[in-house]
Amino acid sequence: xxxxxxxxxxxPILLLRYSNKIFLSLLSLTIWWCAIYFFLExxxxxxxxxxxxxxxxxxxxxxxxxxxxxxxLKIKTHWIMVLLPxxxxxxxxxxxxxxxxxxxxxxxKTQYSLTLxxxxxxxxxxxxxxxxxxxxxxxxxxxxxxxxxxxxxxxNYSKNLQTANFVWDEQKLVTxxxxxxxxxxxxxxxxxxxxxxxxxxxxxxxxxxx
Amino acid sequence: MxxxxxxxxxxxxxxxxxICIIGAGAAGITLARNLKTVKDIILVESGNFEMSGxxxxxxxxxxxxxxxxxxxxxxxxxxxxxxNHWGGYCRSNxxxxxxxxxxxxxxxxxxxxxxxxxxxxxxxxxxDLKYDFFENTELLKDKKISKEQLLENHHPDFQTKxxxxxxxxxxxxxxxxxxxxxxxxQVLLNLNAIHxxxxxxxxxxxxxxxxxxxxxxxxxxxxxxxxxCHAIENARLLLKSNDVAKTGIGNTYDHLGRYFMEHxxxxxxxxxxxxxxxxxxxxxxxxxxxxxxxxxxxxxxxRENQLLQYYxxxxxxxxxxxxxxxxRNIKRxxxxxxxxxLYNDIKNLVNNFNDVKNFLxxxxxxxxxxxxxYQLDHRIEQAPNPDSRIILSNDKDLFGMPLADIQWxxxxxxxxxxxxxxxxxxxxxxxMGAGRFELEELTPDLIRERIKxxxxxxxxxxxxxxxxxxxxxxxxxxxxxxxxxxxxxxxxPTAGYSGPTMxxxxxxxxxxxxxxxxxxxxxxx
Numbered sequence: 001x002x003x004x005x006x007x008x009x010x011x012p013i014l015l016l017r018y019s020n021k022i023f024l025s026l027l028s029l030t031i032w033w034c035a036i037y038f039f040l041e042x043x044x045x046x047x048x049x050x051x052x053x054x055x056x057x058x059x060x061x062x063x064x065x066x067x068x069x070x071x072x073l074k075i076k077t078h079w080i081m082v083l084l085p086x087x088x089x090x091x092x093x094x095x096x097x098x099x100x101x102x103x104x105x106x107x108x109k110t111q112y113s114l115t116l117x118x119x120x121x122x123x124x125x126x127x128x129x130x131x132x133x134x135x136x137x138x139x140x141x142x143x144x145x146x147x148x149x150x151x152x153x154x155x156n157y158s159k160n161l162q163t164a165n166f167v168w169d170e171q172k173l174v175t176x177x178x179x180x181x182x183x184x185x186x187x188x189x190x191x192x193x194x195x196x197x198x199x200x201x202x203x204x205x206x207x208x209x210x
Numbered sequence: 211m212x213x214x215x216x217x218x219x220x221x222x223x224x225x226x227x228x229i230c231i232i233g234a235g236a237a238g239i240t241l242a243r244n245l246k247t248v249k250d251i252i253l254v255e256s257g258n259f260e261m262s263g264x265x266x267x268x269x270x271x272x273x274x275x276x277x278x279x280x281x282x283x284x285x286x287x288x289x290x291x292x293x294n295h296w297g298g299y300c301r302s303n304x305x306x307x308x309x310x311x312x313x314x315x316x317x318x319x320x321x322x323x324x325x326x327x328x329x330x331x332x333x334x335x336x337x338d339l340k341y342d343f344f345e346n347t348e349l350l351k352d353k354k355i356s357k358e359q360l361l362e363n364h365h366p367d368f369q370t371k372x373x374x375x376x377x378x379x380x381x382x383x384x385x386x387x388x389x390x391x392x393x394x395x396q397v398l399l400n401l402n403a404i405h406x407x408x409x410x411x412x413x414x415x416x417x418x419x420x421x422x423x424x425x426x427x428x429x430x431x432x433x434x435x436x437x438x439c440h441a442i443e444n445a446r447l448l449l450k451s452n453d454v455a456k457t458g459i460g461n462t463y464d465h466l467g468r469y470f471m472e473h474x475x476x477x478x479x480x481x482x483x484x485x486x487x488x489x490x491x492x493x494x495x496x497x498x499x500x501x502x503x504x505x506x507x508x509x510x511x512x513r514e515n516q517l518l519q520y521y522x523x524x525x526x527x528x529x530x531x532x533x534x535x536x537x538r539n540i541k542r543x544x545x546x547x548x549x550x551x552l553y554n555d556i557k558n559l560v561n562n563f564n565d566v567k568n569f570l571x572x573x574x575x576x577x578x579x580x581x582x583x584y585q586l587d588h589r590i591e592q593a594p595n596p597d598s599r600i601i602l603s604n605d606k607d608l609f610g611m612p613l614a615d616i617q618w619x620x621x622x623x624x625x626x627x628x629x630x631x632x633x634x635x636x637x638x639x640x641x642m643g644a645g646r647f648e649l650e651e652l653t654p655d656l657i658r659e660r661i662k663x664x665x666x667x668x669x670x671x672x673x674x675x676x677x678x679x680x681x682x683x684x685x686x687x688x689x690x691x692x693x694x695x696x697x698x699x700x701x702x703p704t705a706g707y708s709g710p711t712m713x714x715x716x717x718x719x720x721x722x723x724x725x726x727x728x729x730x731x732x733x734x735x
Contacts, residue, residue: 043544043545044546044548044552045544045545046545047548123279124280128283128295137286137294138261180263181264186263187263188261189263190266190282191283192270192280
């Protein structure tokens with residue numbers, strides 16, 4: 001029983017050395033692959049959830065093994081044993097290859113000061129826009145990136161923004177903050193001009209706050 | 211009458227009325243509502259019913275001295291004016307505010323406390339405030355706070371000053387229907403005052419020239435004009451209209467645009483509390499009980515020590531900003547692929563586990579544990595300073611009007627009040643055993659670097675009995691101009707302790723009352 005429990009919490013390579021049951025090792029490997037894949041490539045929280053879900057599943061199977069019908073269990077475990085390691089291994093290797101191709105561009109990202117971004121936000125935006133839910137003088141900035149323009153609920157947008165047909169992204173925001181009327185004539189907003197550097201710092205801050 | 215866009219063809223290019231009010235903010239709307247006996251009123255608003263970028267852009271202006279807020283941001287130019295982002299903090303001026311203390315450069319108010327009290331009570335009723343401003347017993351009882359906790363019970367130099375918070379904040383929405391139903395009133399939107407035309411003698415306003423952004427020009431001739439366009443704009447318009455009065459209207463003695471004041475604050479010094487710290491003054495506790503109480507000094511102590519109005523807040527700090535950042539980063543990064551920062555953030559939180567735990571407990575409202583320390587927040591009224599002023603810029607707005615720049619400056623009285631205020635708090639709280647202070651010396655440099663304001667713009671057309679001392683008289687009429695009045699916080703001779711909006715409303719009711727009587731019975735001799 002201890003070995004079975006250990007297999008979920010120790011790296012499979014360790015378990016391979018101590019366990020003579022290939023079934024447990026492979027299952028443990030699957031869990032590790034899945035968790036690592038999601039942890040590194042998708043989302044930390046999802047990785048943890050999947051890990052816990054798989055641990056629960058295996059605990060359940062193990063419990064079945066000691067109490068339930070052994071023949072049925074054999075079929076189920078064989079099926080899982082073959083399929084899961086294959087799927088996760090495929091995912092894992094494909095994303096590693098993908099990451100190697102894209103990796104270098106991500107590293108080149110410039111670091112902008114979040115403190116400076118907050119200062120600019122406080123100075124130029126905060127009195128009309130909130131970063132959390134709800135409108136103030138202007139609509140909330142929560143989820144601004146990838147939000148359809150003029151569509152935040154319960155805000156009375158100018159006519160041109162109500163009928164605007166685009167989605168806010170970095171580029172649109174830069175254009176709008178540089179010249180409000182240029183992008184949306186007769187809009188309600190007007191701010192003091194920002195330098196290019198200030199604009200990028202502000203956008204970086206806003207992205208960080210989402 | 212419904213609100214009308216001034217660009218509408220129905221509006222002729224010349225209008226005549228009894229009273230023309232310029233600016234529909236707290237003052238303008240209050241005036242219009244209270245001038246019921248006047249037959250014909252026009253209320254002019256530069257903006258529309260909703261905010262518009264084009265109108266807001268007319269508020270451009272630079273900071274020429276101390277760093278102040280972006281002038282485009284700290285006031286709003288549409289129906290309801292700056293009440294559209296008003297926090298709703300209300301309190302009457304203290305008796306000491308009216309006195310005038312020459313040693314601090316504080317002029318005496320031409321209106322006494324007793325004279326103004328009935329109007330303050332009317333404003334209080336209008337804003338649905340039910341408690342007395344100076345006697346806190348009933349309010350504290352309702353909040354289930356024992357009066358015994360107040361520090362004035364332990365030391366007579368202290369006084370706890372409480373703000374009441376009104377829910378009637380957005381005048382645009384609250385009074386929309388009432389204004390529309392008012393038969394003696396016409397509200398013109400999208401119309402900007404660009405010039406006040408005096409007669410040749412310079413003692414009467416002949417007409418005011420208005421323009422819409424679309425280019426329509428309208429002249430309004432009225433028996434009386436009231437400027438209620440906000441402290442900076444009032445001064446800008448009077449300074450700009452300099453064709454007859456060469457230095458600007460009401461500026462014979464060079465007071466116009468000067469004495470720009472704020473309620474200034476800065477954060478400095480820490481208090482590591484002991485069990486004896488009076489928890490009542492913990493700002494989070496106060497906020498949880500929806501109360502805004504501040505530790506201030508009695509009028510006697512303030513007077514004897516020649517201090518400006520001072521008060522202090524104690525903000526509990528559970529974790530440093532770095533830990534807060536870590537928490538925020540974890541919250542964000544937990545749904546992203548793993549990054550090394552995540553490890554650092556988690557490590558940072560684990561290293562400060564106790565602080566983070568207390569912070570989370572306080573945030574989720576279980577109870578308020580003892581904070582790591584209190585951040586002291588010092589607040590004072592600013593002393594009037596002729597060099598703290600509005601200056602017309604060489605840059606022009608789209609009507610060709612010079613923009614208003616702001617030169618915000620402090621005096622030695624301000625620096626001294628911050629310093630002595632902190633020293634007194636430290637002395638008395640230390641004597642009570644309330645905790646250990648980690649002090650920062652409030653030097654002028656530190657103060658200049660850290661100060662902020664409240665978007666309270668006060669002064670610029672100060673009220674005085676004599677023309678030599680100010681811009682408007684005790685009835686808010688511009689000295690030596692018979693039919694031009696100014697309303698709003700620009701007329702306040704001193705900033706006082708309290709936020710200006712409720713006092714603006716009280717003073718506007720008083721002005722409306724005065725003008726109504728004028729129209730009914732003729733001007734008082």
